[in-house]
Structure formats: structure tokens, C-alpha cells
Amino acid sequence: MTCREAIELMLDYLDAALSPPSVEELERHFAACAPCRAYLATYKKTKALAAEANRVEMPDEMKRRLRRFLLEQLRNTT
């Protein structure tokens, strides 16, 4: 497996969407390839930082109005 192939599989690897033989082959590559281990670690951290930095709390007034709107919609569709 090349680094290009390993990096292409990272998303599916983190989503646990790879077959066991593919996981085994990928992890063998990581064990032998320091640049890909570094890439995987920073790729995972990027995902976590993007989530952390962009998460916003909905203002209370917005929550109240949204809840009211959703309840109205539910009443209209049932």
C-alpha cells in the first residue's frame, strides 16, 4: 500500500467503514510509515478542532421560537 492509498482510505477508516482485511492492511502501513501516522493524527485532530471551533450555542430566544414552530408543524402534520 502506498501513502496515497492510505490517505485515501482515512475517512472510511475513521468511520469504521472498511472491511477487516482493509483495516489490517492499512494498519500495517501505518505501523511502518511515520509520515502517514503523523498525517492520521493531524487529520483526526483537524476534525476535532473544526468541530470545537465552529460549534455555537443557539440563543435562548431562538430555541423558544424554534420549539414553538416545531410543535406547530407537528400538530399540522399529525
Add this chain to the structure above:
Amino acid sequence: MFLTVCRKSDSFEGRAALGSWIYRVTANAALNKRRGKRQELETSLEEQLPRFKEDGHREGDRAWVLADWSQNPERALLSGETRAVLGRALDALPEHYRAVLTLRDVDELSNEETAEILGESVASVKSRLHRARMALREQLTRHLGPRT
């Protein structure tokens, strides 16, 4: 945005889950609002993806390809400066890449939910998400990795 959802409420026909419908209306409104305006800020995504040699190994000097800033202290990773880098990198993503990344990594929706909301295939969502993450990672590495 809330008003847009209210105005569009007549178009909700009950075929999709209400949550998905609200996301779809919101995402479309946000994409429409940004369309055109952000064009000049978007840089080529290709320039921010990893480069490879003919043999499939990564291109770049050893310090660069080995750069692992993931263990840096949380305080540094969450500093205002790093957040600003991340914000600029996110803003520079093409719209549909940014939408996919936001729905998947920030709102933690599944690939399938994201595909339904954006009207794209799951394969397209996964491809865009991967490229968006790689582009952000590149910008963070330029900021947090070895100085060249």
C-alpha cells in the same frame, strides 16, 4: 434564517423527517446567501491537498511530512490565533465543501443525512468531506508545523 424556515414551512409535505427538511431549507438559504460573494475568497482546493511522488509516497521535506502537531497543548490548539487560521481556512473552502464539513463534523450528522439535506450522493459527500478536512489540515500544519 429562522424567518426563511418559517416562510418555507408551507413546502414541508411530511415526506422527509422534519429535522432533515429544516436542515435542507437552512443549508440552501445559507448557500444562496454566500453564493457569488465568497467567490473571491475561495482558493484552489488542489493547492491544499497532499502531494505525492510517482511512487505514491508523500512529497515534501522530511520535517514537513513528519509534522505532528496533534499533541501540542490544547491551549495552543484552541488559541485565538489557531481559531483564526481555522476560520480563514473554512471560509476559503468552496461552498459545498464547507456545507458538507459543517453538517458532518460540526453538527455530527451521518453521511446519509448530509447527502439527503444537500441533495447529493453519499459518495460525493464523502469525497468532499475528505478533501475539506485535508485542506483544513494543510492550513493548520502551515501554522502549527515546522517553520520552513
